[in-house]
Amino acid sequence: MPRTLYDKLVDSHTVLRLDEEHVLLYADLHIMNEYTSPQAFAGLRERRAPVRRPWQNVAVVDHIIPTHPLKHRVILDEASALQASNLARNCELHGIALFDTNDPLQGIEHVIAPELGMIRPGMVVLCGDSHTTTYGAFGALGFGIGTSEVEHVLATQTLVHRVAKNMRIRVDGRLAVGCTAKDLVLQIIASIGAQGARGFVVEFVGEGISSLSVEARMTLCNMAVEAGARSAVIAPDEVTIDYVSARAHDMKRHLPRAIEQWRTLRSDDDARFDAEFQFDAGNIGPRVTWGTSPDQSISIDERVPDPDKAKTPQQRDAADRALRYIGLESGASLEGLAIDRVFIGSCTNARIEDLREVAKVVRGRKVDPRVRAMVVPGSGAVRDQAEAEGIAAALIAAGFEWRQPGCSMCLAMNDDVLRPGERCASTTNRNFEGRQGRAGRTHLMSPAMAAAAAITGCITDVRKLEQARD
Amino acid sequence: MIKETTIAGVAAALPIANLDTDQIMPKQFLRGIDKSGLDRGVLYDLRFDGEGEPRRDFVLNRAQYAACRILVAAENFGCGSSREHAVWGLLQFGIRAVIAPSFGEIFYSNAMNNGLLPVVVSQTDVDRFTRDVEAPETNSMSIDIQRLQVSSATHTARFNLSARHRQMFLDGLDLIGASLAHANAITEFERRHWERQPWLQSVAAMVRARVR
Numbered sequence: 001m002p003r004t005l006y007d008k009l010v011d012s013h014t015v016l017r018l019d020e021e022h023v024l025l026y027a028d029l030h031i032m033n034e035y036t037s038p039q040a041f042a043g044l045r046e047r048r049a050p051v052r053r054p055w056q057n058v059a060v061v062d063h064i065i066p067t068h069p070l071k072h073r074v075i076l077d078e079a080s081a082l083q084a085s086n087l088a089r090n091c092e093l094h095g096i097a098l099f100d101t102n103d104p105l106q107g108i109e110h111v112i113a114p115e116l117g118m119i120r121p122g123m124v125v126l127c128g129d130s131h132t133t134t135y136g137a138f139g140a141l142g143f144g145i146g147t148s149e150v151e152h153v154l155a156t157q158t159l160v161h162r163v164a165k166n167m168r169i170r171v172d173g174r175l176a177v178g179c180t181a182k183d184l185v186l187q188i189i190a191s192i193g194a195q196g197a198r199g200f201v202v203e204f205v206g207e208g209i210s211s212l213s214v215e216a217r218m219t220l221c222n223m224a225v226e227a228g229a230r231s232a233v234i235a236p237d238e239v240t241i242d243y244v245s246a247r248a249h250d251m252k253r254h255l256p257r258a259i260e261q262w263r264t265l266r267s268d269d270d271a272r273f274d275a276e277f278q279f280d281a282g283n284i285g286p287r288v289t290w291g292t293s294p295d296q297s298i299s300i301d302e303r304v305p306d307p308d309k310a311k312t313p314q315q316r317d318a319a320d321r322a323l324r325y326i327g328l329e330s331g332a333s334l335e336g337l338a339i340d341r342v343f344i345g346s347c348t349n350a351r352i353e354d355l356r357e358v359a360k361v362v363r364g365r366k367v368d369p370r371v372r373a374m375v376v377p378g379s380g381a382v383r384d385q386a387e388a389e390g391i392a393a394a395l396i397a398a399g400f401e402w403r404q405p406g407c408s409m410c411l412a413m414n415d416d417v418l419r420p421g422e423r424c425a426s427t428t429n430r431n432f433e434g435r436q437g438r439a440g441r442t443h444l445m446s447p448a449m450a451a452a453a454a455i456t457g458c459i460t461d462v463r464k465l466e467q468a469r470d
Numbered sequence: 471m472i473k474e475t476t477i478a479g480v481a482a483a484l485p486i487a488n489l490d491t492d493q494i495m496p497k498q499f500l501r502g503i504d505k506s507g508l509d510r511g512v513l514y515d516l517r518f519d520g521e522g523e524p525r526r527d528f529v530l531n532r533a534q535y536a537a538c539r540i541l542v543a544a545e546n547f548g549c550g551s552s553r554e555h556a557v558w559g560l561l562q563f564g565i566r567a568v569i570a571p572s573f574g575e576i577f578y579s580n581a582m583n584n585g586l587l588p589v590v591v592s593q594t595d596v597d598r599f600t601r602d603v604e605a606p607e608t609n610s611m612s613i614d615i616q617r618l619q620v621s622s623a624t625h626t627a628r629f630n631l632s633a634r635h636r637q638m639f640l641d642g643l644d645l646i647g648a649s650l651a652h653a654n655a656i657t658e659f660e661r662r663h664w665e666r667q668p669w670l671q672s673v674a675a676m677v678r679a680r681v682r
């Protein structure tokens with residue numbers, strides 16, 4: 001029977017079939033953070049079970065870490081400091097690799113794992129974090145899991161996996177200048193809805209995908225979860241192979257054999273998909289969210305929609321509620337909307353490629369004095385690279401805060417928080433009520449768009465700003 | 471695990487689509503290393519205002535709903551972050567079941583793994599239940615897990631639960647124990663898997679050693 005890429009990845013990791021719907025799925029790599037793992041380690045301790053494969057587990061302190069631009073970081077919040085020291089103790093106890101608070105390579109879990117060459121095509125990767133879908137960019141299968149499942153993985157290196165349905169999203173054409181994978185994924189989520197891919201693993205195909213860098217593919221797969229997808233995958237190609245070969249140095253001697261296998265990681269031509277969608281990359285403009293769900297976005301030249309025109313009463317109520325929270329009215333334009341804060345960061349958009357985009361827009365310009373703008377690089381390596389390329393200096397000169405890596409104001413668990421009512425142009429992935437701080441107002445957009453907003457003090461079409469320069 | 475065949479009691483309606491786990495359990499309650507004290511955080515910004523005062527008009531703050539055990543929610547309940555704290559908190563708050571047209575996937579698994587029953591019924595059923603439980607005098611519901619049936623004062627609906635999930639719920643299946651029983655199969659799988667793809671073995675430790 002012809003199989004999809006997802007089918008193949010499940011088959012190659014099935015230890016055994018448990019029943020009609022569930023398989024015991026083997027995990028090649030398990031990534032942990034300080035806030036969703038402690039209770040799992042405690043559970044393990046209670047049942048006196050060892051970690052089955054400590055060398056296939058890695059942990060990082062990223063969610064609670066302060067990002068002040070100090071070389072040596074101290075976690076002042078007592079509870080958060082305990083989470084970090086507890087993680088270090090658990091890793092020490094079980095022989096698990098750790099990227100601790102002051103490790104020069106510390107960063108957001110989904111940024112450091114790929115850049116250090118841990119993610120390889122054909123893998124199953126699990127992590128107690130919903131954005132584990134990111135690894136689909138490599139033709140790896142990534143699932144976000146809960147803490148009970150983290151404990152299960154520690155004990156057995158497997159997951160009880162409910163097999164998902166297959167969805168294919170074809171993206172034809174190429175993105176226009178000024179438009180990015182972030183705009184593409186916001187468009188896709190807006191079209192299919194916040195639960196449009198619920199129950200599915202999504203495979204992205206087409207020229208609009210193959211023309212993307214691995215970083216951009218990560219942005220895309222990262223946010224597939226915002227459409228409700230269990231996971232996302234992109235078949236590995238030369239771009240993927242180059243990226244992995246350049247980073248996974250420890251597998252050098254296996255590389256020719258591995259590449260041969262990676263080339264077979266694709267859906268069969270006649271594989272059946274349970275749902276299909278098609279998009280044209282060329283039609284996609286810079287997008288900005290207007291509401292409190294990632295599916296509530298419009299192109300910068302569109303108007304905030306009328307809730308009464310929503311497809312369902314549920315969506316209408318959601319839109320009404322969102323507009324009240326965000327302080328906007330239907331028919332309003334987002335272009336020109338004043339903002340208080342700019343946040344450039346997160347596992348969606350804080351890789352070196354993203355910061356290069358930001359630097360390009362910012363070059364020769366200044367942050368609007370009414371705006372507080374911060375850049376939180378995705379990792380220590382990204383930070384170093386940006387400093388080496390002069391990006392950091394340019395950002396600082398323009399008036400951005402150049403901070404230490406971490407999740408920061410993506411979820412505002414540390415002290416980077418919006419104040420009530422503050423409006424923020426953000427490169428993150430969730431505009432939920434209160435996500436960046438109670439009563440804070442988040443507008444999701446690409447790094448270039450966030451940079452443009454920082455410069456003008458309001459939401460701005462980056463394409464116009466750049467035209468004005470020419 | 472809670473071993474019950476029927477969940478009955480006061481139900482409250484939360485007709486908010488895409489009620490995400492950030493709202494169910496906000497970040498400031500995620501700083502523990504155990505599961506304690508999460509009842510305080512449940513739906514915090516809906517229950518309390520900026521000064522920490524209870525919002526009187528919010529359903530869970532009303533006296534008639536103080537003993538709430540069941541939530542009648544809207545589509546895509548529990549979407550977003552994987553934080554299991556949302557489920558732990560709801561249980562500590564006294565909630566035993568959530569009824570909705572659909573659930574975020576990770577939330578659904580988390581709920582199952584902790585004995586919080588997610589009940590999927592149609593939007594029409596949810597609308598009927600919502601109407602009933604919004605009136606305090608008809609706010610009790612019951613869920614029969616054996617017969618897969620859920621009833622409010624004026625309406626009854628059937629729901630599905632996979633055989634596995636039903637057993638988990640009724641017998642409190644220890645998933646980790648069950649999977650540990652397959653240890654030999656896992657070892658055998660690893661042998662074949664690493665023979666075919668030796669570059670997938672011990673990646674975390676290898677990389678950590680390389681970049682030290």
Ligand code: SF4
Nearest residue numbers: 131346347407410411
């Ligand atoms: S950056 Fe944001 S989305 Fe990514 S792992 Fe951190 S908190 Fe989660």
